[in-house]
Amino acid sequence: MTPPRLGHSNLGLGVGLRSVHFDYILKNQPAVDWFEVISENFVDSQGRPRYVLQQIAERYPIVLHGVSLSIGSTDPLDFEYLGKLKRLARETGAEWISDHLCWTGVLGRNSHDLLPVPFTEETLKHVVERVRTVQDFLERPFVLENPSSYVTFQDSTMDEWEFVTRMAEEADCGLLLDVNNVYVSSFNHDTDPDRFIRSLPHERIVQFHLAGHSNYTQYIIDTHDNHVIDPVWELYRTAHQLTGGVSTLLEWDANIPPFPVVHEEVLKAKRFMGEHLPKEGEEEREPALAASGDTVFHPLHTIRPEVE
């Protein structure tokens, strides 16, 4: 029988590490349970970003979260990148490594976006083989996240949750359930987010993501630039009950507020962990309505150099 979280630790409530918070974290050592870092921001760094990460990794559990693996691409896997990722994981003592069920480009190009795959038997076979290869290479727990998506393909022969379930079971990997992405994609594809979450293999869910998004009325963009809205918290409550609780991480990538605000946001998760806790009324009730063209989702961040 598969143990909950595939036997991995529940690290508690964590925050995505962003460079604007470096100084605050080093100075104040906030009582955060763990940090998730964007792998690509550090794999090549030989300057301050890597030094800051080294100090943070000495005190906090670290998880590496990547955006460039391109597990669904028909291009060959990039073993230069994987080698650097493996080394960074070793140096930071990363609990696990994650990336997205997506592709980022073909023919040697990188769009730096998380592009959707058609959910077909061919894609499933392709992704499962590559997940196995990556897991064998990394020699560290590997989990894949459901991305937000904005299109679906006529060629798809199964729902996303069926694809994700079969992929995780056939490749024997973990899942990073991004609760906000389920909400975003379900809104965009006219599907039921609750059914998505209930249909997954819950014992394979190793981590949750939470984030805010931008609602443009006819569609939603996963901008990570705001508070988590109430319906997403409700989905989180369901996911928490179904899994028994897993490591939970808040992402905030644009219009980033001071660190205590970001930390406070993830601590709200405690309110949704008890089955019988009364619902509180101070969360975001309505989806935030965004003006068109406000924010572009950035899976990667540029770090402003310090120069004299």
Place this chain on the structure above:
Amino acid sequence: MSGAPRSLDVVQRWFQAVVTHPGGVEGGAESAEAQRLIHLQRGELEAVIRRSKSLTAAERMAIYANAYYARLLECMEAWFPVLKSALGEEVFNAFAFEYLQRYPSQSYTLDRLGENFGRFLDETRPEAEEGEDGSWPDFLIDLATLEWNIHQVFDGPGVEFQPLLTAEALQAFPAERFAEARLTPVPCLRLLSFRYPVNAYYTAARQGEEVPPPGPAPERIALSRREFVVRRYPLTAPQYALLEKVLAGATVGEVIAAAAEAAGGLDDDALAAGLQEWFRLWVAEGFFQSIA
């Protein structure tokens, strides 16, 4: 539109051709590359992409197409903020938009996205008009080169927490071996030679001053990094010649000869005094790891 099953490879190449096309989704779907992969008549996008209750297939694809250039332009602005302020947002974006088509990202990291921007500006420089010297693009190229190198030094290899050559160690080095010795520069030391004084312009722009683009004048600087902060050092022609030789692995005798040649008519005493002062400063600033 063919009814044959489409392979994942075909779907991905088609999708990329459509969402990265500079003419947007419509231009992308009608491009020769996309049509070769999946032949669609205008308005047939829904043969590949499903519509939602609210959006057509084209509107849904446009979310990816709009984000592609918007995201990468934002990154280019982050790499070249002073160049952007010099050109103005509209002109900068027009340059960057064309650049992204000619040099699309081929790396897992955005850190390399701007590495060919200076080369691109050179390749696309306009022909000089009659009566103009035509060197103005050099200002843009030099500024792009400076900003790109600052990024490289900021996150590239450094020597924080490593022992460096001290004034005492240099003083104690046997005088009879000095001419044949070699200095090992720190890996973050870079020399840049400009046709326009972009370093001074960069300083003013970072201080928020609205400065007009300068006229042409040679400028030389060294970039290095200490305590994770990038430092800029204006150099004279002899200083530049000397450090260039150090970076090339020449002996101390050879580097001093290069400085003397670049110094032209400077007498030996003045040059000796200058060399002493330069080395004092550069050792204090951590330009060298060792001498041997």
